[in-house]
Structures are given as structure tokens and as C-alpha cells.
Amino acid sequence: MYQEQILSINDVQLWTAVQGKGHPMVLCHGGPGGYDYLAPVADMVSDWCQVVRYDQRGSGRSQPVGPYDVSTFVDDLEGLRKYFNFERWVVGGHSWGAGLALAYAVRFPARTIAVLHIAGTGIDPRWHDEYRKNRLNVLNRHYINLILMCRIHPRSEV
Helix, strand or coil: CEEEEEEEECCEEEEEEEEECCEEEEEECCCCCCCCCCHHHHHHHCCCEEEEEECCCCCCCCCCCCCCCHHHHHHHHHHHHHHCCCCCEEEEEECHHHHHHHHHHHHCHHHEEEEEEECCCCCCCCHHHHHHHHHHHHHHHHHHHHHHHHHHCCHHHC
16 A cells, blocks of 8 residues: 555645554654655554654745754654554654654653664764763673673683
8 A cells, every 4th residue: 555645734745655564663754954855764664653754934946934853843744643543653754853752752652662863863962971981880890890891710610
């Protein structure tokens, strides 16, 4: 099954394409301001997912109507979920669309089965420092445990 249509969602006309059957999934393209290019991804999973692709407001074949903010883009996604009558769905995206998928999941966790995050841009660059600190803490604990283990067991036993 493959169907393209223009839907009126959240006071804007959005181009959509639906294919496959099974678990509901939406794919969000990068941008903002780009257009849907995720058909190859949809093709890979359409045997076990019903995949909804769309052009975000102001992008591609969708209507250029603001506002253009993350909250409105998340509202558009929720409008699509409701239109297709999905109780829950997998929310995926590439680049900026991956961040949009995360924003949706944070706001609607009960409606999100999983997040597919493809080469996302990150939520906030400050996460790098926290990641490095935690990574070093884990590595230090591992290193200390390894040293303790070597002290307890002579080389012939390790």
C-alpha cells in the first residue's frame, strides 16, 4: 500500500505519504525547510511498519504557514498521529528531524513506542561535557576494578 495525500492538520496543509503495514511509524526529514527524502528508510521497514512520511510546514509540498517553532512542529506531529488514529507510534527522524522526534517523545511519552534518531544534531551542545565526565567516571571505575582484581589474583590466576 502506498498513498500520497494533502491533509489539513493544525491549520496547515501537509503533504503525506503512507506505505507498509504493521507498527505505526512517522519519519521526520531534516531542515527545517527541507523536504521528505526518507523514502529509502521507509522502504527498509515497510514490511513490518506502516510508515508515515510528510513535508513539515513551510517545506517541500506542504503549505508555507507559520509559526515555525519546535512546539508547533510537535503539534503537527501529534495532529498526524490523531488523524491516522494511532494510539502510539515510533517517531523517527534524520538530522534536525531527529531532534524533532526527540522533542515529540519528551512531550508525548505515552504516545511514543520508540525513537529512531538518525544522525541527529543534538539537543544542546552542552551535553558533550556531561557525557565526557560520565564516560571518564565509568572508565575510571572499570580501571580501578581491574587493578583491584589484578592485586587479588596473582598473574598466574588471571
